[in-house]
Amino acid sequence: MTVAVYLLSIKLSSKFPSPFTTPVFFSTLIIIIFLMFSGISYHDYQLARDIMTFLLGPATVALAVPLYKHRSILFQNLIPAFAGLFAGSITTVLAAVLLAKILKLANWISLSLSIKSITIPVAAEVAKIIGADSVLVAAIVMITGMIGAMFGPWFLNKCHVYHPFARGISMGTIAHGIGTAEAAREGELQGAVSGVAMGLAAIFTAIIIPFVMPFLFHV
Structure with a gap:
Protein backbone atom coordinates (compact mmCIF):
# COMPACT_ATOMS: atom_id res chain seq x y z
CA MET A 1 0.00 0.00 0.00
CA ARG A 49 7.79 1.13 8.29
CA ASP A 50 10.73 -0.79 9.79
CA ILE A 51 11.52 -2.34 6.40
CA MET A 52 11.61 1.07 4.72
CA THR A 53 13.60 2.58 7.58
CA PHE A 54 16.20 -0.16 7.18
CA LEU A 55 16.46 0.63 3.46
CA LEU A 56 17.19 4.29 4.26
CA GLY A 57 20.75 3.32 5.20
CA PRO A 58 21.73 1.85 1.81
CA ALA A 59 19.79 4.60 0.03
CA THR A 60 21.74 7.30 1.87
CA VAL A 61 25.08 5.61 1.22
CA ALA A 62 24.12 5.27 -2.45
CA LEU A 63 24.15 9.08 -2.72
CA ALA A 64 27.95 8.76 -2.73
CA VAL A 65 27.82 7.33 -6.27
CA PRO A 66 26.42 10.45 -8.03
CA LEU A 67 28.54 12.60 -5.74
CA TYR A 68 31.67 10.80 -6.92
CA LYS A 69 30.56 11.20 -10.52
CA HIS A 70 30.17 14.95 -10.05
CA ARG A 71 33.11 15.46 -7.67
CA SER A 72 34.76 17.96 -10.02
CA ILE A 73 31.76 20.28 -9.67
CA LEU A 74 31.95 19.96 -5.90
CA PHE A 75 35.63 20.89 -5.82
CA GLN A 76 35.02 23.84 -8.15
CA ASN A 77 32.37 25.21 -5.80
CA LEU A 78 33.88 24.46 -2.39
CA ILE A 79 34.03 28.08 -1.19
CA PRO A 80 30.47 29.08 -2.16
CA ALA A 81 29.24 25.70 -0.92
CA PHE A 82 30.69 26.18 2.55
CA ALA A 83 29.56 29.81 2.59
CA GLY A 84 26.00 28.73 1.79
CA LEU A 85 26.17 25.92 4.29
CA PHE A 86 27.42 28.24 7.04
CA ALA A 87 24.87 30.95 6.26
CA GLY A 88 21.98 28.48 6.07
CA SER A 89 22.88 26.68 9.29
CA ILE A 90 23.29 29.89 11.27
CA THR A 91 20.22 31.58 9.80
CA THR A 92 17.85 28.72 10.54
CA VAL A 93 18.92 28.68 14.21
CA LEU A 94 18.69 32.45 14.60
CA ALA A 95 15.33 32.62 12.83
CA ALA A 96 13.85 29.91 15.04
CA VAL A 97 15.05 31.52 18.28
CA LEU A 98 13.94 34.99 17.16
CA LEU A 99 10.47 33.71 16.24
CA ALA A 100 10.21 31.93 19.57
CA LYS A 101 11.15 35.14 21.41
CA ILE A 102 8.58 37.16 19.45
CA LEU A 103 5.87 34.62 20.28
CA LYS A 104 7.10 34.49 23.91
CA LEU A 105 7.41 30.70 23.86
CA ALA A 106 8.90 28.78 26.75
CA ASN A 107 12.64 28.18 26.62
CA TRP A 108 12.29 24.41 26.21
CA ILE A 109 10.12 24.98 23.12
CA SER A 110 12.58 27.54 21.75
CA LEU A 111 15.45 25.11 22.24
CA SER A 112 13.51 22.40 20.43
CA LEU A 113 12.82 24.75 17.52
CA SER A 114 16.47 25.77 17.23
CA ILE A 115 17.56 22.33 15.96
CA LYS A 116 14.67 21.83 13.54
CA SER A 117 16.85 21.67 10.43
CA ILE A 118 19.21 18.84 11.34
CA THR A 119 18.47 15.18 10.78
CA ILE A 120 16.61 13.38 13.60
CA PRO A 121 19.43 11.05 14.83
CA VAL A 122 21.74 14.03 15.37
CA ALA A 123 18.95 16.31 16.61
CA ALA A 124 17.98 13.75 19.26
CA GLU A 125 21.51 13.76 20.68
CA VAL A 126 21.82 17.55 20.54
CA ALA A 127 18.48 17.84 22.33
CA LYS A 128 19.92 15.98 25.33
CA ILE A 129 22.89 18.36 25.49
CA ILE A 130 20.95 21.63 25.33
CA GLY A 131 17.96 20.47 27.38
CA ALA A 132 15.35 20.37 24.61
CA ASP A 133 12.41 17.96 24.53
CA SER A 134 13.40 14.95 22.40
CA VAL A 135 9.81 14.04 21.43
CA LEU A 136 9.00 17.60 20.39
CA VAL A 137 12.30 17.84 18.51
CA ALA A 138 11.47 14.72 16.49
CA ALA A 139 8.06 16.15 15.54
CA ILE A 140 9.47 19.59 14.65
CA VAL A 141 12.27 18.08 12.56
CA MET A 142 9.76 15.98 10.60
CA ILE A 143 7.49 18.98 10.01
CA THR A 144 10.46 21.10 8.94
CA GLY A 145 11.58 18.48 6.44
CA MET A 146 8.04 18.15 5.10
CA ILE A 147 7.60 21.90 4.65
CA GLY A 148 11.05 22.18 3.08
CA ALA A 149 10.29 19.42 0.59
CA MET A 150 6.90 20.95 -0.23
CA PHE A 151 7.81 24.61 -0.57
CA GLY A 152 11.60 24.58 -1.01
CA PRO A 153 11.66 23.97 -4.78
CA TRP A 154 8.75 26.38 -5.27
CA PHE A 155 10.50 29.10 -3.25
CA LEU A 156 13.79 28.59 -5.10
CA ASN A 157 11.94 28.92 -8.41
CA LYS A 158 10.34 32.15 -7.21
CA CYS A 159 13.82 33.42 -6.31
CA HIS A 160 15.10 32.32 -9.75
CA VAL A 161 17.60 29.90 -8.23
CA TYR A 162 17.93 27.20 -10.88
CA HIS A 163 21.51 26.00 -10.60
CA PRO A 164 21.38 22.34 -9.50
CA PHE A 165 24.32 22.77 -7.10
CA ALA A 166 22.71 25.74 -5.35
CA ARG A 167 19.36 23.96 -5.12
CA GLY A 168 20.98 20.87 -3.62
CA ILE A 169 22.87 22.89 -0.99
CA SER A 170 19.70 24.76 -0.04
CA MET A 171 17.49 21.69 0.31
CA GLY A 172 20.02 19.64 2.26
CA THR A 173 20.95 22.44 4.65
CA ILE A 174 17.41 23.43 5.58
CA ALA A 175 15.26 20.33 5.04
CA HIS A 176 17.72 17.47 5.85
CA GLY A 177 16.71 13.96 4.67
CA ILE A 178 13.20 14.69 3.44
CA GLY A 179 14.47 17.67 1.47
CA THR A 180 17.27 15.53 0.08
CA ALA A 181 14.73 12.99 -1.18
CA GLU A 182 12.90 15.78 -2.99
CA ALA A 183 16.17 17.19 -4.36
CA ALA A 184 17.08 13.73 -5.70
CA ARG A 185 13.81 13.74 -7.65
CA GLU A 186 14.97 16.88 -9.43
CA GLY A 187 18.26 15.43 -10.52
CA GLU A 188 21.29 13.33 -9.68
CA LEU A 189 23.54 16.28 -8.84
CA GLN A 190 20.93 17.98 -6.66
CA GLY A 191 20.42 14.81 -4.65
CA ALA A 192 24.12 14.16 -4.17
CA VAL A 193 24.94 17.72 -3.10
CA SER A 194 21.90 17.82 -0.82
CA GLY A 195 23.06 14.62 0.90
CA VAL A 196 26.46 16.15 1.64
CA ALA A 197 24.86 19.41 2.82
CA MET A 198 22.53 17.47 5.12
CA GLY A 199 25.42 15.67 6.79
CA LEU A 200 27.71 18.69 7.10
CA ALA A 201 24.92 20.96 8.35
CA ALA A 202 24.09 18.44 11.07
CA ILE A 203 27.72 18.22 12.17
CA PHE A 204 28.25 21.97 12.04
CA THR A 205 25.05 22.76 13.95
CA ALA A 206 25.73 20.07 16.55
CA ILE A 207 29.15 21.58 17.24
CA ILE A 208 28.16 25.24 17.49
CA ILE A 209 24.69 25.17 19.02
CA PRO A 210 25.67 24.23 22.59
CA PHE A 211 27.97 27.28 22.61
CA VAL A 212 25.63 29.82 20.99
CA MET A 213 22.43 28.87 22.84
CA PRO A 214 23.41 30.46 26.21
CA PHE A 215 24.30 33.68 24.41
CA LEU A 216 21.08 33.76 22.37
CA PHE A 217 18.87 33.24 25.39
CA HIS A 218 20.53 36.04 27.32
CA VAL A 219 20.27 38.62 24.53
Missing part, protein backbone atom coordinates in the same frame (compact mmCIF):
# COMPACT_ATOMS: atom_id res chain seq x y z
CA THR A 2 2.80 2.39 0.87
CA VAL A 3 4.65 1.77 -2.39
CA ALA A 4 1.43 2.06 -4.42
CA VAL A 5 0.51 5.37 -2.78
CA TYR A 6 4.01 6.75 -3.37
CA LEU A 7 3.96 5.75 -7.05
CA LEU A 8 0.54 7.38 -7.38
CA SER A 9 1.84 10.55 -5.74
CA ILE A 10 4.77 10.73 -8.19
CA LYS A 11 2.37 10.54 -11.15
CA LEU A 12 0.09 13.11 -9.56
CA SER A 13 2.92 15.56 -8.87
CA SER A 14 4.19 15.31 -12.46
CA LYS A 15 0.72 15.93 -13.85
CA PHE A 16 -0.35 18.58 -11.32
CA PRO A 17 2.85 20.14 -9.95
CA SER A 18 2.18 21.90 -6.66
CA PRO A 19 3.68 22.00 -3.15
CA PHE A 20 0.60 20.04 -2.01
CA THR A 21 1.16 17.24 -4.53
CA THR A 22 4.75 16.74 -3.39
CA PRO A 23 5.08 12.94 -3.02
CA VAL A 24 6.36 12.99 0.56
CA PHE A 25 3.41 15.13 1.68
CA PHE A 26 0.67 13.61 -0.45
CA SER A 27 1.63 10.00 0.24
CA THR A 28 1.97 10.66 3.99
CA LEU A 29 -1.46 12.28 4.09
CA ILE A 30 -3.12 9.42 2.17
CA ILE A 31 -1.48 6.76 4.35
CA ILE A 32 -2.61 8.49 7.55
CA ILE A 33 -6.18 8.74 6.23
CA PHE A 34 -6.10 5.09 5.12
CA LEU A 35 -4.87 3.89 8.52
CA MET A 36 -7.50 5.95 10.32
CA PHE A 37 -10.44 4.59 8.32
CA SER A 38 -9.18 1.03 7.89
CA GLY A 39 -8.70 0.46 11.60
CA ILE A 40 -5.04 -0.56 11.12
CA SER A 41 -3.06 0.59 14.14
CA TYR A 42 0.28 2.35 13.87
CA HIS A 43 1.79 -0.61 15.72
CA ASP A 44 0.66 -2.95 12.93
CA TYR A 45 1.87 -0.57 10.24
CA GLN A 46 5.24 -0.32 11.99
CA LEU A 47 6.31 -3.64 10.45
CA ALA A 48 6.20 -2.07 7.00
Whole structure:
Protein backbone atom coordinates (compact mmCIF):
# COMPACT_ATOMS: atom_id res chain seq x y z
CA MET A 1 0.00 0.00 0.00
CA THR A 2 2.80 2.39 0.87
CA VAL A 3 4.65 1.77 -2.39
CA ALA A 4 1.43 2.06 -4.42
CA VAL A 5 0.51 5.37 -2.78
CA TYR A 6 4.01 6.75 -3.37
CA LEU A 7 3.96 5.75 -7.05
CA LEU A 8 0.54 7.38 -7.38
CA SER A 9 1.84 10.55 -5.74
CA ILE A 10 4.77 10.73 -8.19
CA LYS A 11 2.37 10.54 -11.15
CA LEU A 12 0.09 13.11 -9.56
CA SER A 13 2.92 15.56 -8.87
CA SER A 14 4.19 15.31 -12.46
CA LYS A 15 0.72 15.93 -13.85
CA PHE A 16 -0.35 18.58 -11.32
CA PRO A 17 2.85 20.14 -9.95
CA SER A 18 2.18 21.90 -6.66
CA PRO A 19 3.68 22.00 -3.15
CA PHE A 20 0.60 20.04 -2.01
CA THR A 21 1.16 17.24 -4.53
CA THR A 22 4.75 16.74 -3.39
CA PRO A 23 5.08 12.94 -3.02
CA VAL A 24 6.36 12.99 0.56
CA PHE A 25 3.41 15.13 1.68
CA PHE A 26 0.67 13.61 -0.45
CA SER A 27 1.63 10.00 0.24
CA THR A 28 1.97 10.66 3.99
CA LEU A 29 -1.46 12.28 4.09
CA ILE A 30 -3.12 9.42 2.17
CA ILE A 31 -1.48 6.76 4.35
CA ILE A 32 -2.61 8.49 7.55
CA ILE A 33 -6.18 8.74 6.23
CA PHE A 34 -6.10 5.09 5.12
CA LEU A 35 -4.87 3.89 8.52
CA MET A 36 -7.50 5.95 10.32
CA PHE A 37 -10.44 4.59 8.32
CA SER A 38 -9.18 1.03 7.89
CA GLY A 39 -8.70 0.46 11.60
CA ILE A 40 -5.04 -0.56 11.12
CA SER A 41 -3.06 0.59 14.14
CA TYR A 42 0.28 2.35 13.87
CA HIS A 43 1.79 -0.61 15.72
CA ASP A 44 0.66 -2.95 12.93
CA TYR A 45 1.87 -0.57 10.24
CA GLN A 46 5.24 -0.32 11.99
CA LEU A 47 6.31 -3.64 10.45
CA ALA A 48 6.20 -2.07 7.00
CA ARG A 49 7.79 1.13 8.29
CA ASP A 50 10.73 -0.79 9.79
CA ILE A 51 11.52 -2.34 6.40
CA MET A 52 11.61 1.07 4.72
CA THR A 53 13.60 2.58 7.58
CA PHE A 54 16.20 -0.16 7.18
CA LEU A 55 16.46 0.63 3.46
CA LEU A 56 17.19 4.29 4.26
CA GLY A 57 20.75 3.32 5.20
CA PRO A 58 21.73 1.85 1.81
CA ALA A 59 19.79 4.60 0.03
CA THR A 60 21.74 7.30 1.87
CA VAL A 61 25.08 5.61 1.22
CA ALA A 62 24.12 5.27 -2.45
CA LEU A 63 24.15 9.08 -2.72
CA ALA A 64 27.95 8.76 -2.73
CA VAL A 65 27.82 7.33 -6.27
CA PRO A 66 26.42 10.45 -8.03
CA LEU A 67 28.54 12.60 -5.74
CA TYR A 68 31.67 10.80 -6.92
CA LYS A 69 30.56 11.20 -10.52
CA HIS A 70 30.17 14.95 -10.05
CA ARG A 71 33.11 15.46 -7.67
CA SER A 72 34.76 17.96 -10.02
CA ILE A 73 31.76 20.28 -9.67
CA LEU A 74 31.95 19.96 -5.90
CA PHE A 75 35.63 20.89 -5.82
CA GLN A 76 35.02 23.84 -8.15
CA ASN A 77 32.37 25.21 -5.80
CA LEU A 78 33.88 24.46 -2.39
CA ILE A 79 34.03 28.08 -1.19
CA PRO A 80 30.47 29.08 -2.16
CA ALA A 81 29.24 25.70 -0.92
CA PHE A 82 30.69 26.18 2.55
CA ALA A 83 29.56 29.81 2.59
CA GLY A 84 26.00 28.73 1.79
CA LEU A 85 26.17 25.92 4.29
CA PHE A 86 27.42 28.24 7.04
CA ALA A 87 24.87 30.95 6.26
CA GLY A 88 21.98 28.48 6.07
CA SER A 89 22.88 26.68 9.29
CA ILE A 90 23.29 29.89 11.27
CA THR A 91 20.22 31.58 9.80
CA THR A 92 17.85 28.72 10.54
CA VAL A 93 18.92 28.68 14.21
CA LEU A 94 18.69 32.45 14.60
CA ALA A 95 15.33 32.62 12.83
CA ALA A 96 13.85 29.91 15.04
CA VAL A 97 15.05 31.52 18.28
CA LEU A 98 13.94 34.99 17.16
CA LEU A 99 10.47 33.71 16.24
CA ALA A 100 10.21 31.93 19.57
CA LYS A 101 11.15 35.14 21.41
CA ILE A 102 8.58 37.16 19.45
CA LEU A 103 5.87 34.62 20.28
CA LYS A 104 7.10 34.49 23.91
CA LEU A 105 7.41 30.70 23.86
CA ALA A 106 8.90 28.78 26.75
CA ASN A 107 12.64 28.18 26.62
CA TRP A 108 12.29 24.41 26.21
CA ILE A 109 10.12 24.98 23.12
CA SER A 110 12.58 27.54 21.75
CA LEU A 111 15.45 25.11 22.24
CA SER A 112 13.51 22.40 20.43
CA LEU A 113 12.82 24.75 17.52
CA SER A 114 16.47 25.77 17.23
CA ILE A 115 17.56 22.33 15.96
CA LYS A 116 14.67 21.83 13.54
CA SER A 117 16.85 21.67 10.43
CA ILE A 118 19.21 18.84 11.34
CA THR A 119 18.47 15.18 10.78
CA ILE A 120 16.61 13.38 13.60
CA PRO A 121 19.43 11.05 14.83
CA VAL A 122 21.74 14.03 15.37
CA ALA A 123 18.95 16.31 16.61
CA ALA A 124 17.98 13.75 19.26
CA GLU A 125 21.51 13.76 20.68
CA VAL A 126 21.82 17.55 20.54
CA ALA A 127 18.48 17.84 22.33
CA LYS A 128 19.92 15.98 25.33
CA ILE A 129 22.89 18.36 25.49
CA ILE A 130 20.95 21.63 25.33
CA GLY A 131 17.96 20.47 27.38
CA ALA A 132 15.35 20.37 24.61
CA ASP A 133 12.41 17.96 24.53
CA SER A 134 13.40 14.95 22.40
CA VAL A 135 9.81 14.04 21.43
CA LEU A 136 9.00 17.60 20.39
CA VAL A 137 12.30 17.84 18.51
CA ALA A 138 11.47 14.72 16.49
CA ALA A 139 8.06 16.15 15.54
CA ILE A 140 9.47 19.59 14.65
CA VAL A 141 12.27 18.08 12.56
CA MET A 142 9.76 15.98 10.60
CA ILE A 143 7.49 18.98 10.01
CA THR A 144 10.46 21.10 8.94
CA GLY A 145 11.58 18.48 6.44
CA MET A 146 8.04 18.15 5.10
CA ILE A 147 7.60 21.90 4.65
CA GLY A 148 11.05 22.18 3.08
CA ALA A 149 10.29 19.42 0.59
CA MET A 150 6.90 20.95 -0.23
CA PHE A 151 7.81 24.61 -0.57
CA GLY A 152 11.60 24.58 -1.01
CA PRO A 153 11.66 23.97 -4.78
CA TRP A 154 8.75 26.38 -5.27
CA PHE A 155 10.50 29.10 -3.25
CA LEU A 156 13.79 28.59 -5.10
CA ASN A 157 11.94 28.92 -8.41
CA LYS A 158 10.34 32.15 -7.21
CA CYS A 159 13.82 33.42 -6.31
CA HIS A 160 15.10 32.32 -9.75
CA VAL A 161 17.60 29.90 -8.23
CA TYR A 162 17.93 27.20 -10.88
CA HIS A 163 21.51 26.00 -10.60
CA PRO A 164 21.38 22.34 -9.50
CA PHE A 165 24.32 22.77 -7.10
CA ALA A 166 22.71 25.74 -5.35
CA ARG A 167 19.36 23.96 -5.12
CA GLY A 168 20.98 20.87 -3.62
CA ILE A 169 22.87 22.89 -0.99
CA SER A 170 19.70 24.76 -0.04
CA MET A 171 17.49 21.69 0.31
CA GLY A 172 20.02 19.64 2.26
CA THR A 173 20.95 22.44 4.65
CA ILE A 174 17.41 23.43 5.58
CA ALA A 175 15.26 20.33 5.04
CA HIS A 176 17.72 17.47 5.85
CA GLY A 177 16.71 13.96 4.67
CA ILE A 178 13.20 14.69 3.44
CA GLY A 179 14.47 17.67 1.47
CA THR A 180 17.27 15.53 0.08
CA ALA A 181 14.73 12.99 -1.18
CA GLU A 182 12.90 15.78 -2.99
CA ALA A 183 16.17 17.19 -4.36
CA ALA A 184 17.08 13.73 -5.70
CA ARG A 185 13.81 13.74 -7.65
CA GLU A 186 14.97 16.88 -9.43
CA GLY A 187 18.26 15.43 -10.52
CA GLU A 188 21.29 13.33 -9.68
CA LEU A 189 23.54 16.28 -8.84
CA GLN A 190 20.93 17.98 -6.66
CA GLY A 191 20.42 14.81 -4.65
CA ALA A 192 24.12 14.16 -4.17
CA VAL A 193 24.94 17.72 -3.10
CA SER A 194 21.90 17.82 -0.82
CA GLY A 195 23.06 14.62 0.90
CA VAL A 196 26.46 16.15 1.64
CA ALA A 197 24.86 19.41 2.82
CA MET A 198 22.53 17.47 5.12
CA GLY A 199 25.42 15.67 6.79
CA LEU A 200 27.71 18.69 7.10
CA ALA A 201 24.92 20.96 8.35
CA ALA A 202 24.09 18.44 11.07
CA ILE A 203 27.72 18.22 12.17
CA PHE A 204 28.25 21.97 12.04
CA THR A 205 25.05 22.76 13.95
CA ALA A 206 25.73 20.07 16.55
CA ILE A 207 29.15 21.58 17.24
CA ILE A 208 28.16 25.24 17.49
CA ILE A 209 24.69 25.17 19.02
CA PRO A 210 25.67 24.23 22.59
CA PHE A 211 27.97 27.28 22.61
CA VAL A 212 25.63 29.82 20.99
CA MET A 213 22.43 28.87 22.84
CA PRO A 214 23.41 30.46 26.21
CA PHE A 215 24.30 33.68 24.41
CA LEU A 216 21.08 33.76 22.37
CA PHE A 217 18.87 33.24 25.39
CA HIS A 218 20.53 36.04 27.32
CA VAL A 219 20.27 38.62 24.53
